Amino acid sequence: MNSLPIIDISPLYGDAPSAWQSVANQIDQACRQWGFFYIKGHPISPARITQVLDQAQRFFRLPVAEKLKIDITQTRHHRGYGAVATEQLDPAKPSDLKETFDMGLHLPADHPDVLAHKPLRGPNRHPDLAGWEPLMEQHYRDMQALAQTLLRAMTLALGIERDFFDTRFTEPVSVLRLIHYPPRHTASSAEQQGAGAHTDYGCITLLYQDAAGGLQVRNVNGQWIDAPPIDGTFVVNLGDMMARWSNDRYLSTPHRVISPLGVDRYSMPFFAEPHPDTLIQCLPGCQDEGHPPKYPTTTCAEFLLSRFADTYAYRREQQAV
Numbered sequence: 200m201n202s203l204p205i206i207d208i209s210p211l212y213g214d215a216p217s218a219w220q221s222v223a224n225q226i227d228q229a230c231r232q233w234g235f236f237y238i239k240g241h242p243i244s245p246a247r248i249t250q251v252l253d254q255a256q257r258f259f260r261l262p263v264a265e266k267l268k269i270d271i272t273q274t275r276h277h278r279g280y281g282a283v284a285t286e287q288l289d290p291a292k293p294s295d296l297k298e299t300f301d302m303g304l305h306l307p308a309d310h311p312d313v314l315a316h317k318p319l320r321g322p323n324r325h326p327d328l329a330g331w332e333p334l335m336e337q338h339y340r341d342m343q344a345l346a347q348t349l350l351r352a353m354t355l356a357l358g359i360e361r362d363f364f365d366t367r368f369t370e371p372v373s374v375l376r377l378i379h380y381p382p383r384h385t386a387s388s389a390e391q392q393g394a395g396a397h398t399d400y401g402c403i404t405l406l407y408q409d410a411a412g413g414l415q416v417r418n419v420n421g422q423w424i425d426a427p428p429i430d431g432t433f434v435v436n437l438g439d440m441m442a443r444w445s446n447d448r449y450l451s452t453p454h455r456v457i458s459p460l461g462v463d464r465y466s467m468p469f470f471a472e473p474h475p476d477t478l479i480q481c482l483p484g485c486q487d488e489g490h491p492p493k494y495p496t497t498t499c500a501e502f503l504l505s506r507f508a509d510t511y512a513y514r515r516e517q518q519a520v
């Protein structure tokens with residue numbers, strides 16, 4: 200139980216059903232044992248990753264005042280720049296030593312959900328950098344498609360229709376996040392949390408991490424093990440909504456990021472979350488007499504908002520108004 204599985208998902212892009220089944224089995228096994236795995240053989244090109252990473256570095260190097268022009272704390276729909284210490288993932292530790300950029304599905308001002316002031320709905324807020332907006336919007340769509348391919352493979356083992364997730368991921372509230380972790384400078388501050396220990400909130404997360412390292416995953420014995428960067432892969436993990444959907448058959452596993460020593464770290468998680476009104480309730484195949492549903496039914500939006508309120512002080516303040 201000391202290293203995460205690496206799964207080649209390229210057969211999901213061919214049409215041999217038996218190869219599809221074999222990938223689905225590997226994913227199922229990893230979701231039950233770990234809730235974490237690496238994927239290789241995915242269609243996101245190295246050139247794309249380099250372009251997005253270059254833009255991320257350009258953005259985070261801007262003066263703070265410039266970045267704060269798209270301050271996430273001034274929105275109600277979770278878009279834009281989060282300065283260092285805006286988020287506190289582990290309530291037992293200081294706020295996270297990281298800065299972030301978040302974007303979602305761009306909805307124009309005349310979209311019915313925006314007119315109705317639905318939470319998490321609205322336009323993206325991009326920085327004014329040449330080439331940024333079309334690149335990030337395209338990358339968001341491609342990451343969404345990759346997430347849905349993995350979810351489709353997961354339906355085989357979960358005993359649900361092949362299009363179960365596709366029908367629920369119309370106009371999703373998925374988030375593409377860029378993260379910069381500033382370095383710590385002494386080994387003695389080894390417990391400095393770039394991202395405090397947490398489980399992810401949503402369905403499935405696909406994470407690109409650069410070469411700096413620092414991501415750790417808690418195994419079933421409670422030990423923190425390294426999830427080192429591996430070229431050409433994404434780290435995939437399940438979030439709490441998937442644990443609830445599957446009645447904990449699939450694990451939502453705690454993880455954290457130790458701040459890099461002397462170097463900057465950049466990462467880009469894509470959090471795949473369904474349409475905000477989606478009911479998150481125990482799947483029929485994940486319950487029986489001995490295993491009744493453990494969690495009450497909730498909706499995607501309700502659940503996400505409660506988790507945001509746990510980790511963002513500004514969100515609690517907004518709700519108090």
Ligand SMILES: O=C(O)CCC(=O)C(=O)O
Nearest residue numbers: 378394408414456466468
């Ligand atoms: O940056 C990383 O490697 C992980 C970030 C993470 O776990 C998160 O943002 O939920």
Ligand SMILES: [Fe+2]
Nearest residue numbers: 397398399454
């Ligand atoms: Fe996470």
